[in-house]
Amino acid sequence: MSQSNGRITLWNIEVFVATTQETSISGAAKRLQTSAATVSQQLTSLEGALGTALLNRSARPVSLTPAGEIFLRRANAILNEAEMARSDLALTDMSRLTRLRLGMIEDFDANVTPRLLSEMGEALKSCQFLLETGASHQLHDLLETRSLDVIVTSEIGVAADWMEIHPLFEEPFVAAVPKGVLAQGDVARQLRRLPLIQYTTRHHMGRIIADHLARQNVRLAGRFELDSYHAIMAMVAAGTGWSILTPLGWLRAQRFRESVDLVPLPFEGVSRRISLTARRGALGDMPDQMALKLRRILTDCVVKPALEDAPWLDGKMRVL
Numbered sequence: 001m002s003q004s005n006g007r008i009t010l011w012n013i014e015v016f017v018a019t020t021q022e023t024s025i026s027g028a029a030k031r032l033q034t035s036a037a038t039v040s041q042q043l044t045s046l047e048g049a050l051g052t053a054l055l056n057r058s059a060r061p062v063s064l065t066p067a068g069e070i071f072l073r074r075a076n077a078i079l080n081e082a083e084m085a086r087s088d089l090a091l092t093d094m095s096r097l098t099r100l101r102l103g104m105i106e107d108f109d110a111n112v113t114p115r116l117l118s119e120m121g122e123a124l125k126s127c128q129f130l131l132e133t134g135a136s137h138q139l140h141d142l143l144e145t146r147s148l149d150v151i152v153t154s155e156i157g158v159a160a161d162w163m164e165i166h167p168l169f170e171e172p173f174v175a176a177v178p179k180g181v182l183a184q185g186d187v188a189r190q191l192r193r194l195p196l197i198q199y200t201t202r203h204h205m206g207r208i209i210a211d212h213l214a215r216q217n218v219r220l221a222g223r224f225e226l227d228s229y230h231a232i233m234a235m236v237a238a239g240t241g242w243s244i245l246t247p248l249g250w251l252r253a254q255r256f257r258e259s260v261d262l263v264p265l266p267f268e269g270v271s272r273r274i275s276l277t278a279r280r281g282a283l284g285d286m287p288d289q290m291a292l293k294l295r296r297i298l299t300d301c302v303v304k305p306a307l308e309d310a311p312w313l314d315g316k317m318r319v320l
Contacts (some may be wrong), residue, residue, distance in 0.1 A: 010082055012046035013075045015039050016054060020072055021145060023061035031147065033130065083146050083282075097286075101130045103139035103151035105274070107229075107248045111301040112294070119293055135203045143277060150287060152294065155273045156204050166276040166291035167320040169298050172313070173209060173270050176233065176250055177242040179259045188266035195241035196222035197232050199249075205272065209244050212270040229253045236260050246272065247306045247317055262310050273320070295319045 018028040019039060029036045040057075047054050054068035064072060086099075100120075104113045117129055132142060136153035143151045152168070159165065175191065182190055199206040206225075213220065224241065226232050232243045233253035237260050250262055276294060278287040298319050307314055 006045050006049040008049045012042050013078055015042040016046055017075050097124055097127045099128050101148045103132045103148040105153050106133050110252055112297050115297050137204055150278045152276050155275050162280055164278050164280040168294050169274040169319055170271055171246045171317045173244055175263050175265055176236050177261050178239040179261055196220040197224045197235050197241045197243040198222045200225050200227040216267050218267055
């Protein structure tokens with residue numbers, strides 16, 4: 001590839017790193033909220049400025065050339081330095097922060113996330129908010145690679161010196177059963193007669209459930225494994241089976257709640273915690289302030305509505 005007169009920009013480099021991490025141009029475009037054509041153009045510009053090919057773009061998945069392997073190390077260092085410079089400048093006056101990349105679990109997308117963004121938007125008038133929703137382990141990966149600034153996720157047992165972690169919320173796992181299907185007597189026996197509609201073990205929450213059942217030596221007959229609260233609640237509401245999920249999952253699938261009973265697990269319980277995590281010191285006291293806002297929002301939008309319908313959750317579902 002011949003040398004061009006183009007210049008290397010941070011945007012070139014960010015696109016290049018995103019493409020290597022997503023291993024596809026379309027994946028990089030989705031992450032960066034731009035078009036695949038723009039990603040291709042930026043990669044071409046970068047390769048032209050460097051005078052060498054960095055990626056095998058015809059391969060599936062996209063792979064690095066030997067030159068790309070060398071440049072990737074430098075690219076990550078450049079982006080890290082740029083991010084540190086941005087953070088240092090923002091710390092002098094957080095009200096002038098121009099960009100905040102936030103990762104949130106999907107459990108909060110109906111009520112908690114919109115309210116948080118609205119409140120932060122009022123306080124940070126000049127800030128652009130970039131939201132990524134997804135599974136907890138995926139958001140942790142994006143925080144580690146500096147693709148996100150702050151994440152709100154289930155705790156997955158990952159901690160490092162560079163992290164600051166603010167616990168927010170704890171909730172138990174519960175049984176969601178078709179309305180009126182349970183009679184007086186042995187709940188565990190009654191549930192064993194129904195198929196279990198299982199939350200997917202590809203996600204952390206599903207693995208918590210599966211591991212807990214294995215530790216309790218509880219064997220349940222299941223035919224369905226889904227990754228959608230709405231689909232699970234729809235099937236439970238239709239009488240297809242029962243499921244183990246959290247009160248948040250039950251609240252999120254609002255249209256099916258009247259057709260589903262929520263009851264305690266008929267064996268030893270298990271719970272999960274949700275926390276806010278950021279890079280230590282990178283955003284000053286903003287993560288702490290965000291955690292305070294979230295605790296208040298969770299009390300109003302999650303705990304109070306849940307206790308109105310299921311008072312027995314009092315003390316088991318709590319803001320930390």
